Amino acid sequence: MTRKRRLVLWLLARWGRATRGMxxxxxxxxxxxxxxxxxxxHGYAPGWHLPGGAVDxxxxxxxxxxxxxxxxxxxxGDEADLRLLGLLYNPAFGGRDHVATFRLTAFRAGPEPAPNREIAERGWFPLDALPxxxxxxxxxxxxxxxxxAPPATRW
Structure with missing residues (x-):
């Protein structure tokens, strides 16, 4: 993905978050x-992230x-195994964004989606050897x- 396209996607995400409520x-x-x-x-942001996105x-x-x-x-994922770790305030997105963070250990592999504009790559990493x-x-x-580390209140 080109740098210009990443910038456009990033700007659209910022605009959407700034013009909505919480x-x-x-x-x-x-x-x-x-x-x-x-x-x-992601194809539009640098670095490795936990999977996630918006609540519809x-x-x-x-x-x-x-x-x-x-x-x-x-x-x-197995919903019965899903554990809420926290609800964190994310001031980077217009001062109205929160992120619910979960942990999951019971799951099965389904068909892996092909790389696309949103998710360019996926990987499993040891907790003590992150990229x-x-x-x-x-x-x-x-x-x-x-x-x-103690639990946080901010993303």
Whole structure:
């Protein structure tokens, strides 16, 4: 994806968030039996992130987390295993955004979507050997999961 296209997508996302009321997003930390976490690399933003996205009208945050996980990675989560880790304020998006963060350890692999404009790449990484360009917020959430950092209130 070209730099110009990334900028346009980023601007559209910022405009949408600034012109709406409070927004709610979700992120989901999927940890496998070997202690690896599933991360995604977006086509429009640098770094590795936890899978996630916006909560759609009529959808719970838990439903959105599982939907985004399936759409972005093909992984199908077990709702009974889904655990809410926190609801964090994200001041970067117009001062009205919150992110519900979840943890999941019970899942199965479905068909992996082909790379696209939204998700360019997916990968499983050991919690103690994350990629160098994992985002700061993602690293903070994973540190909280590993109990080496207290829970946060801000994204």
């Amino acid at each position: 927004t709610l997003g979700v992120r989901i930390a999927v940890i496998d039996g070997d202690g690896r976490v599933l991360l995604v690399r 009208p009529g959808e719970t945050a838990a439903e959105a987390a599982l939907r985004e996980l399936r759409e972005e990675t093909g992984v199908i 160098a360009d994992v985002t700061a917020a993602t690293r903070r959430r994973l540190d909280e999961i590993a109990a080496s």
